[in-house]
Amino acid sequence: MNEPLAPDAQQGLIRLRGDVSYDGKEFSGWGLQPGRRTVQGVIEETLSTVLRQERVAIQCAGRTDAGVHARGQVIHFDLPIEAMLEMDDLLFKINSLLPEDVAIRKFQITSSDFDARFAALSRSYVYSIYQGERDPLLRDWAYRSWIPLDLTAMHEASQDLLGLHDFAAFCRKREGSTTIRTLTRFDWHETDDGIFQADLSADAFCYSMVRALVGAVISIGEGKRDKEWLVSYLEGKTREPAVFAAPAHGLVFQSVEYPPESEFVERISQTLRMRPPHGTH
Amino acid sequence: MNEPLAPDAQQGLIRLRGDVSYDGKEFSGWGLQPGRRTVQGVIEETLSTVLRQERVAIQCAGRTDAGVHARGQVIHFDLPIEAMLEMDDLLFKINSLLPEDVAIRKFQITSSDFDARFAALSRSYVYSIYQGERDPLLRDWAYRSWIPLDLTAMHEASQDLLGLHDFAAFCRKREGSTTIRTLTRFDWHETDDGIFQADLSADAFCYSMVRALVGAVISIGEGKRDKEWLVSYLEGKTREPAVFAAPAHGLVFQSVEYPPESEFVERISQTLRMRPPHGTH
Numbered sequence: 001m002n003e004p005l006a007p008d009a010q011q012g013l014i015r016l017r018g019d020v021s022y023d024g025k026e027f028s029g030w031g032l033q034p035g036r037r038t039v040q041g042v043i044e045e046t047l048s049t050v051l052r053q054e055r056v057a058i059q060c061a062g063r064t065d066a067g068v069h070a071r072g073q074v075i076h077f078d079l080p081i082e083a084m085l086e087m088d089d090l091l092f093k094i095n096s097l098l099p100e101d102v103a104i105r106k107f108q109i110t111s112s113d114f115d116a117r118f119a120a121l122s123r124s125y126v127y128s129i130y131q132g133e134r135d136p137l138l139r140d141w142a143y144r145s146w147i148p149l150d151l152t153a154m155h156e157a158s159q160d161l162l163g164l165h166d167f168a169a170f171c172r173k174r175e176g177s178t179t180i181r182t183l184t185r186f187d188w189h190e191t192d193d194g195i196f197q198a199d200l201s202a203d204a205f206c207y208s209m210v211r212a213l214v215g216a217v218i219s220i221g222e223g224k225r226d227k228e229w230l231v232s233y234l235e236g237k238t239r240e241p242a243v244f245a246a247p248a249h250g251l252v253f254q255s256v257e258y259p260p261e262s263e264f265v266e267r268i269s270q271t272l273r274m275r276p277p278h279g280t281h
Numbered sequence: 282m283n284e285p286l287a288p289d290a291q292q293g294l295i296r297l298r299g300d301v302s303y304d305g306k307e308f309s310g311w312g313l314q315p316g317r318r319t320v321q322g323v324i325e326e327t328l329s330t331v332l333r334q335e336r337v338a339i340q341c342a343g344r345t346d347a348g349v350h351a352r353g354q355v356i357h358f359d360l361p362i363e364a365m366l367e368m369d370d371l372l373f374k375i376n377s378l379l380p381e382d383v384a385i386r387k388f389q390i391t392s393s394d395f396d397a398r399f400a401a402l403s404r405s406y407v408y409s410i411y412q413g414e415r416d417p418l419l420r421d422w423a424y425r426s427w428i429p430l431d432l433t434a435m436h437e438a439s440q441d442l443l444g445l446h447d448f449a450a451f452c453r454k455r456e457g458s459t460t461i462r463t464l465t466r467f468d469w470h471e472t473d474d475g476i477f478q479a480d481l482s483a484d485a486f487c488y489s490m491v492r493a494l495v496g497a498v499i500s501i502g503e504g505k506r507d508k509e510w511l512v513s514y515l516e517g518k519t520r521e522p523a524v525f526a527a528p529a530h531g532l533v534f535q536s537v538e539y540p541p542e543s544e545f546v547e548r549i550s551q552t553l554r555m556r557p558p559h560g561t562h
Contacts, residue, residue: 023417071418095415103415134376134384136304137352137533141418252418 013078017110020073022102030063050093051083061116061256062123067248072255076116113264118271124254127198127214143250149221157220157227158186168237170213171206179206214246294359298391301354303383311344331374332364342397342537343404348529353536357397394545399552405535408479408495424531430502438501438508439467449518451494452487460487495527
């Protein structure tokens with residue numbers, strides 16, 4: 001072992017953090033589903049094989065929908081100390097066995113107070129859109145808009161959604177879970193290659209919230225709706241099926257931000273007060 | 282027809298220029314090969330179907346190897362006037378029938394003096410490299426280097442290759458064809474995402490020349506060779522199998538530059554003097 005063991009190592013378990021990247025195209029999303037190929041399923045199976053455990057259960061920072069990609073998903077899991085390998089060996093063995101559309105980019109031993117989901121301060125996503133004729137090089141990474149989009153109008157409208165709101169109009173309702181979130185960033189810009197990109201950050205997003213936010217703003221970019229509509233739609237707190245959710249393949253889960261280790265416990269109890277565990281994340 | 286016909290239309294034929302984009306992953310390169318799926322084969326078949334011709338033979342600006350991608354390949358072909366459709370219809374019908382890994386981005390009627398290959402002033406390619414752990418989101422678009430690369434050393438060494446040279450050391454020799462080319466750009470930079478990219482331009486490239494140039498410079502980035510070696514290798518004019526050709530999947534054929542229409546004929550005769558048609562392009 002190259003690093004000192006975290007405190008709980010003495011109790012026989014060690015907690016690992018992994019940073020995960022995947023191409024969502026061939027996955028039925030993150031979470032385990034019987035008979036479906038899911039990111040969680042594929043990673044857990046590989047970890048169990050390499051670590052010779054019956055099951056290694058992993059927790060993630062944010063479950064992604066079918067087709068959504070990730071550049072900075074974060075996971076944690078616990079291991080009996082005696083199952084542990086050298087970190088470099090572990091990374092190499094896991095990535096050799098994982099299929100080519102998913103990889104662990106980094107492993108580290110972490111405090112057993114760390115929780116990939118509840119210790120997170122915020123999550124960031126990127127959504128990409130292109131216009132014009134069909135582009136084979138972008139087909140799996142960006143949504144193609146048939147209608148020319150007004151980038152400035154989209155950026156301006158998005159600013160009105162920032163802050164602490166009940167985002168029920170953009171969330172699929174779940175019994176007993178809150179739809180109150182703090183959206184801290186929703187910026188649009190054009191890349192050198194002419195792709196329109198949205199950068200979104202929030203303490204957490206409800207199920208399908210990013211795609212619903214982007215879809216609503218696209219309808220403003222198309223000139224079908226305006227920013228006044230967006231504000232009143234947010235305030236209506238009711239999801240309307242006519243408001244389109246942007247397709248999954250344009251979305252990348254970019255990163256998760258955590259506090260320093262000394263604040264894990266405080267952050268987790270704060271999160272649990274705000275968003276009890278049966279809510280989505 | 283929305284545009285005036287080019288002069289030769291009176292003789293019953295019309296020349297079209299198409300700008301083509303493809304994901305090279307599932308193609309055995311550009312050129313027709315019996316029993317193989319090639320970009321030329323797929324496009325010619327689709328054009329023949331849409332235009333109800335027995336065969337529509339297309340010419341391209343630069344034949345690409347198996348696995349190489351294109352964002353700005355250019356083609357031309359001739360059609361009997363009576364087979365011609367409205368341009369918008371043509372684009373829509375072709376792209377509806379083409380598989381999703383290839384598309385015509387643009388069509389235009391051009392002078393019958395235009396030649397996608399011989400009228401070209403220059404071709405530009407982009408090569409992408411990433412370092413660190415395997416990345417599922419880059420696996421089809423960038424070469425992964427296991428060894429940390431020195432970007433500055435790569436950029437500096439590349440500058441020594443600029444200008445008019447006999448690039449025989451970087452070309453597969455073909456009977457009766459010249460390996461003399463003018464390399465006008467070979468710049469390296471790092472993108473915001475940490476990808477190392479080379480931008481290369483030349484009047485034309487020999488078969489596999491871009492990948493051989495990039496491969497040689499990578500060995501300098503790895504610290505295995507130095508810029509003095511590169512110059513002497515160029516001057517040796519002999520291809521050595523030990524000099525690695527960078528893998529095809531990191532390469533994108535980016536664009537082709539043409540003179541204004543009034544100079545097509547002059548440019549074509551100039552090209553034919555320098556590089557007779559049995560040479561590669």
